[in-house]
Amino acid sequence: MLGLTSEGSIKYHMWLGHIAMTLFTIHGSLYIVYWTLTHRLSEMLKWDQHYIANVAGEIGLLCGLALWMTTYPTIRRKMFDLFFYTHYLYIPFMVFFILHTGIGFACIMLPGFYLFIIDRYLRFLQSRQKVRLVSARVLPCETVELNFSKSRALNYSPTSIMFINVPSISKLQWHPFTVTSNSNLEPERISVVIKCVGNWTKNLYDLITSPSSLTNRHLEVSVEGPYGPAATNFLRHDMLVMISGGSGITPFISIIREIISTTQSHNIPKIKLITAFKNSSHLSTLDLILPISGIPSSESCSDLDLQIEAYITREKGQPKDKPQIPQTVFFRPDTSDAPIYPTLGTNSWLWLCAIISSSFLIFLVLLGVFTQYVIYPIDQNTNKLYSHPKKALMNMLFICSSIVLTATGAFLWNKKRNSSEAKQILDTEESVTNRSSFGDDGRELESHPQQSVIKSINVHYGQRPDLQRILLESKGSNIGVLVSGPKEMRHDVADICSSGLAENLHFESISFSW
Structure with missing residues (x-):
């Protein structure tokens, strides 16, 4: 209703969680102190059948405290599995809260929690389906693009995310990834980009690239989603300046593909993509701007003005080694696999x-x-x-x-x-x-040249982008400034846009670090 994305609403979830647990902890602690001072600690062991059940409240408080402690940033990032699994304590937390207060008081939060149960159960039904993984595009920078089969009835907005589960790695872990495909360009495909930044993603990369694991060329995968904003408004700008760092480029791929798909029906904005990578191998990520299939003709993209400025921060000059070519691994379907389709159909x-x-x-x-x-x-x-x-x-x-x-x-x-x-x-x-030609390890033998829609690309080695100069030199009466990347980068761009040096800059942040 408010246009928030799934990842954008996480901070409000965190704020409400901290407020609720703070109040609940103060509430429980004050009662324990009161009972101690009045020599009535036996009240802690009472479970009244017709009034407040103290024991249920204490159990609920313990579940909430265990969940709350693991949300500490250091624990959440270094021991994600612990954080993830203890979050399931929300189930006994809510059950014992209702037993503590009674159903009458619990009805205060019934509307929101009722909708949550419906949403969670529909997600559970979707997650039980084994989906059809068509192929994986493997990049030299330990990044893969997974391409799934989907129904034509499934439509989604740019910057959407999809949760992925691979049972052979973990049956319980679900990880969100940005959808980079476009439902107009690729009506029967949906793609996500995954970069190796942790144990789970590393295991997935090894599973896809290992020849021994691709004997049958099949990988069992389940998904939830995609989830995203109901609509996007970036087409209202005269020009888009997209600033990304590292894997923050992935939501911009979906936006660029969306603009490519609308070149015939809209006055599309000019696009300047400013992206920073640590080393030159990550330049292969730019190959994902165009999909494997459904590439538009040069006539349909003649109006697209896309300029890319890539900055390699940890290399002083162009590498002498020839850049590696991305490889495509194809998978064969299983009888239980199905395309991804809308959980509740078109309506x-x-x-x-x-x-x-x-x-x-x-x-x-x-x-x-x-x-x-x-x-x-x-x-x-x-x-x-x-x-x-x-x-x-x-x-x-x-x-x-x-x-x-x-x-x-x-x-x-x-x-x-x-x-x-x-x-x-x-x-x-x-x-x-x-009809395709494959090698013994399941990799495609023939390469298919892609017709580029990029007007120009400049690679700068050994330097970082001068964001203030780039933004202030941008020409246009209505410039949308989209940033996705590290927290420091987002704050720097926000400071420039709010400094008052230019009134034509409209800031929007896409954050994944929470």
């Missing part, structure tokens, strides 16, 4: 509305029947009221059951409708793969 908003409304209606009916025939007779005919924890557990059961019932039905209905298209896509890909 996803309509289906989502139906799931929310129908599941909540089912929940109210179940709750009404349970209250009328179970809770009410006990409350009226006996001196003992129905247990609050049992009532909370039954409410949670009704909510989850109604969501599982409706969401599963909608998912299976759309899956059945997409099955015929999926079979057609897989048959087409199989015939194309059989």
Whole structure:
């Protein structure tokens, strides 16, 4: 609703998490201090069946503290697995919070949490599908582009992200990566770029490039997404200055491909890409600007004005060695693989509305029947009221059951409708793969020249870009300045744009470091 991207909203998630845990910790600590001062520590062991359950609150607080401690930046970055797995403690945290306060107080946060459960369950249904990995483009700088098969009905915006899971590396770990493809240029392909910066990505790179692992040329992969903004507004600018550092270039690849796809129908802005790399091997990342397939003709790209200024910061001059050529590894499909298609089909908003409304209606009916025939007779005919924890557990059961019932039905209905298209896509890909020429290790033997749409590219060795000079010299009444890279780079560009030296600069940051 606000146009925030998934990664852009993470900081608000962090702020709310810190605020909630701070208040919860103060709340619990003050009660413990009060009980200690009044010599009533036995209150900590009480689980009242008709009022606040203290033990449940203490268990919830311990789960929250364990989750909270692992979010410390040093722990999160150096021990990511610990951070990742302890985050699942949000489940007992929420369950014991509801048992602590009772379902009446918990209904304060029911709307938001109800939508979260629906979203999380739909993601779970999508993640159970094994998707069709078509190929991988391997670059000399230990970077790979994974190309997946997708349905033509799946559309997404530039700068979207997709979560990837490779069971042979880890069945539980899901990692987000930027989508670099464009649904208009590549209607049956979706691509993500992965750079080796950790154990998981290194294992994936080794798995793809190892000849012994490519005997059958098949890799089992599951995905969630893609997720991204509903729309982008970069076409409103006269000129786009894109500034990136390292792997921060990946969202700009998707933006450039989007502009390439709209050259016939819009007045497109000029593009100046300022990118900084550590060494010259990373220049191969620029090869990803054009897709493997679906490359537009020179006529359709004649209006595109793309200038690239690449800076190599750790090399003084052009290397004498001949640059390595990216390799393409093709994979064969498995019978269980399927193209990526919209979880709820083409009319996803309509289906989502139906799931929310129908599941909540089912929940109210179940709750009404349970209250009328179970809770009410006990409350009226006996001196003992129905247990609050049992009532909370039954409410949670009704909510989850109604969501599982409706969401599963909608998912299976759309899956059945997409099955015929999926079979057609897989048959087409199989015939194309059989006609291709491969070596014994699964790598493509023939290279296919790509027609460049880049007007000019300049490589500067042994220096960093003078961002202030570049931005102030940019000509245009409405210049969009997009930056993606290290925190220091983003802050420097923001300071220049807000300094008042030029009124035609409009700053936008794309951040992945949280």
